[in-house]
Amino acid sequence: MNSTDQSYTVRPNALTSSKTYRIEAGGLVVADEAGPPRSIPWAEITAVDLVYAATRYAENRYLCHLQLRSGAREELVSCSYEGFANFRDQAAAFNAFVRSLHATLAAQGTPVRFGREESSWVQRGRQAVTVGLIVMVIAIAVVMAQQGFPRWMTVLKLLLLVAMLPALLRWVKRSRGGRYDPHAIPAGRLPPETEGAALGGGP
Numbered sequence: 001m002n003s004t005d006q007s008y009t010v011r012p013n014a015l016t017s018s019k020t021y022r023i024e025a026g027g028l029v030v031a032d033e034a035g036p037p038r039s040i041p042w043a044e045i046t047a048v049d050l051v052y053a054a055t056r057y058a059e060n061r062y063l064c065h066l067q068l069r070s071g072a073r074e075e076l077v078s079c080s081y082e083g084f085a086n087f088r089d090q091a092a093a094f095n096a097f098v099r100s101l102h103a104t105l106a107a108q109g110t111p112v113r114f115g116r117e118e119s120s121w122v123q124r125g126r127q128a129v130t131v132g133l134i135v136m137v138i139a140i141a142v143v144m145a146q147q148g149f150p151r152w153m154t155v156l157k158l159l160l161l162v163a164m165l166p167a168l169l170r171w172v173k174r175s176r177g178g179r180y181d182p183h184a185i186p187a188g189r190l191p192p193e194t195e196g197a198a199l200g201g202g203p
Helices: 091-107 120-146 151-174
Strands: 007-010 021-023 027-032 036-040 044-050 061-070 073-077 079-083 086-089 114-115 196-201
Touching: 007 073, 007 079, 007 091, 021 091, 044 091, 061 091, 073 091, 120 151
Parallel strands: 044 114
Antiparallel strands: 007 021, 021 027, 027 036, 044 061, 061 073, 079 086, 086 196
8 A cells, every 4th residue: 555644544444445535635545445535624523542453353443533523434444454364564554644644633723632532421331331340340250160061161261251351451441532632642433553564354
């Protein structure tokens, strides 16, 4: 994919063609095979949010949501579909473009919200899910032991469940909301840069 900090090309999934996003003076230009390029004026973009959106096989998948004044939403993806069970990580190109996009929007002088508000209830709910899953892992191990399962089977099951906890904790950390400074995007809101790595299959 030919991408710079002023342009970014990606194929989001198997059902869509490649899209190229370009930062130009009048707005964000979006070009694909579906029709002629369209331009989104900078004043039409009212909010930007960066979201961790891993799939089963694409752990390093992030999204950049652009909320438009019309109510529509444009979505940029950090990994590109290349074929069945094959997504390519484009984190470095995605990050460079997204940083330039933030800087350009901030310089326009029109009101743009960067990030999303997150209530204390949402934060507590995420923490409760994490604690609940850890308790579930322990409970499963206890039940298996009480039901007379072979010790090796109990240990193996417990190890498999424990192996899933780091991914859960990463999701909790990376999926936090909150507003942010467009000139200082917080760590965890953009993907770690492993440019070109194959991510495997996914939705």
